[in-house]
Amino acid sequence: MSSGGGKKSRELFELAKKVTPGGVHSPVRAFRAVGGTPIFMASASGPRIHDVDGRDYVDYVGSWGPAILGHAYPEVVEAVREAVGRGLSFGTPHAGEVELAEMIRRMVPALEKVRFCNSGTEATMSCIRLARGYTGRKKIIKFSGCYHGHSDALLVAAGSGALTLGRPDSAGVTEGAIFDTLVLPFNDLPAVRAAFEMYAKEIAAVLLEPVPANAGLILPEPGYLQALRELTQKHHVLLIFDEVMTGFRLGPGGAQGKYGIRPDLSAFGKVIGGGMPVGAFAGRGEVMDYLAPDGPVYQAGTLSGNPVAMAAGLAQMRVLAQGGVYERLEELGRTLENMVCDEIRSAGAPVTLVRLDSMFCLFFQGPESAVRNLQDAQRCNTRAYGTFFHRMLEGGVYFPPSQFETCFLSAAHGPQEFEITQKAIREALRPKA
Numbered sequence: 001m002s003s004g005g006g007k008k009s010r011e012l013f014e015l016a017k018k019v020t021p022g023g024v025h026s027p028v029r030a031f032r033a034v035g036g037t038p039i040f041m042a043s044a045s046g047p048r049i050h051d052v053d054g055r056d057y058v059d060y061v062g063s064w065g066p067a068i069l070g071h072a073y074p075e076v077v078e079a080v081r082e083a084v085g086r087g088l089s090f091g092t093p094h095a096g097e098v099e100l101a102e103m104i105r106r107m108v109p110a111l112e113k114v115r116f117c118n119s120g121t122e123a124t125m126s127c128i129r130l131a132r133g134y135t136g137r138k139k140i141i142k143f144s145g146c147y148h149g150h151s152d153a154l155l156v157a158a159g160s161g162a163l164t165l166g167r168p169d170s171a172g173v174t175e176g177a178i179f180d181t182l183v184l185p186f187n188d189l190p191a192v193r194a195a196f197e198m199y200a201k202e203i204a205a206v207l208l209e210p211v212p213a214n215a216g217l218i219l220p221e222p223g224y225l226q227a228l229r230e231l232t233q234k235h236h237v238l239l240i241f242d243e244v245m246t247g248f249r250l251g252p253g254g255a256q257g258k259y260g261i262r263p264d265l266s267a268f269g270k271v272i273g274g275g276m277p278v279g280a281f282a283g284r285g286e287v288m289d290y291l292a293p294d295g296p297v298y299q300a301g302t303l304s305g306n307p308v309a310m311a312a313g314l315a316q317m318r319v320l321a322q323g324g325v326y327e328r329l330e331e332l333g334r335t336l337e338n339m340v341c342d343e344i345r346s347a348g349a350p351v352t353l354v355r356l357d358s359m360f361c362l363f364f365q366g367p368e369s370a371v372r373n374l375q376d377a378q379r380c381n382t383r384a385y386g387t388f389f390h391r392m393l394e395g396g397v398y399f400p401p402s403q404f405e406t407c408f409l410s411a412a413h414g415p416q417e418f419e420i421t422q423k424a425i426r427e428a429l430r431p432k433a
């Protein structure tokens with residue numbers, strides 16, 4: 001297969017760098033973790049994505065999660081077309097907001113009230129403010145390796161040692177902004193117990209990705225989420241699930257449905273917007289009612305609940321609610337897993353596949369140590385991943401341009417895509433002569 005030269009992409013990237021920092025509007029798109037220059041896409045349909053250089057890829061990024069039905073799903077596209085004709089934004093309440101909120105509530109029992117916003121970042125940021133306003137406490141616990149968007153208080157990754165106060169992860173985030181953020185290792189209950197002992201009455205909330213999917217894909221150990229629920233309840237601390245990635249992805253009830261946990265608040269994004277910029281946070285009515293205009297916690301958005309975005313979300317969620325999609329995704333996931341594991345085995349490659357339903361990740365390290373937390377994930381051979389990524393591109397398969405991202409299947413993937421993927425993986429895992 002020809003590499004295509006990537007001429008147009010390269011030209012566009014040169015122009016982009018002149019008008020935009022790093023040439024991209026979100027850093028991971030810049031290919032810094034894998035080398036090379038980003039590919040500019042022209043269109044996407046079903047399980048495929050098409051670049052401006054005339055090449056076609058089997059897509060396992062799915063716009064970083066939203067494209068669960070595949071790209072440009074006809075009913076979603078049609079709903080958007082129809083909504084656009086009625087006006088792009090009203091700045092007033094409208095029926096679409098009520099319909100989508102009702103649908104979400106039907107799918108996830110813990111969500112009594114819902115507020116829409118425009119991104120996952122806004123959703124988690126608002127959950128934290130709400131939790132602090134509701135409890136009258138300041139501190140929050142987050143876990144290293146869990147990503148919750150780029151608001152200041154949450155832009156902290158690893159603390160050295162369980163109870164170290166977080167350090168800023170980004171220039172421009174002040175010590176003050178993260179002073180009340182405690183960072184603990186994931187899958188480590190003693191660390192949480194110790195933090196509760198030390199800061200007993202100061203902790204407002206425990207915030208986590210129930211299935212961390214921003215440091216590769218890390219699974220919660222059996223009983224871990226349940227224990228967090230019990231501990232937080234005992235200490236009157238709110239439990240917040242960041243389901244921006246997992247919501248309506250791991251089954252209709254998200255991770256909370258899958259593991260049978262009822263968090264106090266949940267944050268959503270990605271799938272919920274059908275590809276449009278939508279975020280939402282939701283949970284116990286008593287807590288949600290602390291939000292303005294009923295309560296003292298201010299939160300707002302000029303374009304929140306945007307009618308076109310709501311229409312896209314509704315159309316996608318209707319298909320998901322009808323049933324059948326999650327069963328198909330699990331079946332596809334199992335087929336892909338078997339195929340990839342066969343290829344890894346026959347290549348004798350030091351690679352481990354982690355999969356949960358339609359989410360998966362290839363860790364470039366041997367199977368001898370399971371990846372339980374960020375520290376484990378960081379032992380991966382990121383250079384080997386970079387090589388693999390570029391070989392996959394050559395074989396017509398688009399994986400995320402970083403070892404620390406999760407891959408997504410869509411319901412539109414099928415045998416043809418898997419055939420291309422198998423061929424590409426076989427080449428990609430072959431040791432270089």
Ligand SMILES: *Cc1c(COP(=O)(O)O)cnc(C)c1O
Binds near residue numbers: 120121124243244
């Ligand atoms: C993507 C993501 C976010 C941030 O969402 P944006 O829409 O990019 O602001 C937050 N939390 C998790 C778990 C995510 O995967």
